[in-house]
Amino acid sequence: GGQRESKVRVRAHFDYNPETDPYIPCKEAGLAFQRGDILHIVSQDDAYWWQARKESERTARAGLIPSRALQERRIIHERSQMETNDADSKKNDDFDREMIATYEEVAKLYPRPGVYRPVVLIGAPGVGRNELRRRLVARDPEKFRSPVPYTTRPIRTGEVAGREYIFVARDKMEADIAAGKFIEHGEYKGHLYGTSGESVKSIVNAGCVCVLSPHYQAIKALRTVQTKPFIIHIKPPEFDVLKKSRTESRAKSTFDESNARGFTDDEFNDMLKSAERIDFLYGHFFDEVIMNDDLLTAFEQLMNVVQRLENEPLWAPAAWVQ
Numbered sequence: 001g002g003q004r005e006s007k008v009r010v011r012a013h014f015d016y017n018p019e020t021d022p023y024i025p026c027k028e029a030g031l032a033f034q035r036g037d038i039l040h041i042v043s044q045d046d047a048y049w050w051q052a053r054k055e056s057e058r059t060a061r062a063g064l065i066p067s068r069a070l071q072e073r074r075i076i077h078e079r080s081q082m083e084t085n086d087a088d089s090k091k092n093d094d095f096d097r098e099m100i101a102t103y104e105e106v107a108k109l110y111p112r113p114g115v116y117r118p119v120v121l122i123g124a125p126g127v128g129r130n131e132l133r134r135r136l137v138a139r140d141p142e143k144f145r146s147p148v149p150y151t152t153r154p155i156r157t158g159e160v161a162g163r164e165y166i167f168v169a170r171d172k173m174e175a176d177i178a179a180g181k182f183i184e185h186g187e188y189k190g191h192l193y194g195t196s197g198e199s200v201k202s203i204v205n206a207g208c209v210c211v212l213s214p215h216y217q218a219i220k221a222l223r224t225v226q227t228k229p230f231i232i233h234i235k236p237p238e239f240d241v242l243k244k245s246r247t248e249s250r251a252k253s254t255f256d257e258s259n260a261r262g263f264t265d266d267e268f269n270d271m272l273k274s275a276e277r278i279d280f281l282y283g284h285f286f287d288e289v290i291m292n293d294d295l296l297t298a299f300e301q302l303m304n305v306v307q308r309l310e311n312e313p314l315w316a317p318a319a320w321v322q
């Protein structure tokens, strides 16, 4: 004995099953895990096979898992196979996924009184992330706040500058985007829209919970040590449940106003496809997943998650923990 266990914890960014791994020297010694699992790396002595146990099974014996180096090699190999097989199946934002590591080192991030991590709701359009954000702010506007977005479109009657949007000239907004002042931005019907990093910071500095519901591509810009976001995937339920729940809530007219005209089957299918794609690209970044099969239940779950965020130490990238 005498050998000390390493203290390293990682979040797995891929699923692993030793039963189907042709390389593992002994399948019985392997440890199966899923993407998102927190693993305690007990030993990194071997270059190819680490010993680990799941953080959720702390009394279990350690098992073999591929080392970072081995898994990286495997991914590079699989990708080269894929590229030769069907070269044009590669979509633009698959690049995001290529960037990801195999394991991400994590540590417990302790809540600090009066300083709240921004809550970021990610989801396919129509699943209800904006509605959940609005409800959170409506429940306690002193505590939960969303930044006022910027836009280059003209102000409409009934709107107040600084309330619905901060209205700016296009060349000014383009320059600010180029200078990296926006955590996310997009174009809609010829006008720019976006959320500034400064507005997120000022909400956090005011001691409030900043609630965001950006396009999923904003994850990359948001997931920094400065922002320390808590990222939640708002997922749709399976087709039948999705369709039923949206039809019923429409009848009661309590659901998202954007659903006033209702959804077609094609749109439900698009939602499901989009949710799957979001999970494929960013699943390893989600701190929590909430299924929005019923708006009120999903909202209660969201409130519980936010409560935990305030009271419990939670796993976060090790670099965020000083």
Ligand code: 5GP
Pocket: 149, 150, 153, 184, 185, 186, 187, 188, 193, 194, 195, 215
């Ligand atoms: P409207 O001009 O009708 O107020 O909004 C048009 C579109 O702009 C909506 O689909 C809305 O989701 C989008 N939008 C509003 N704020 C933002 C923002 O901060 N960022 C992005 N990317 N889109 C926004």
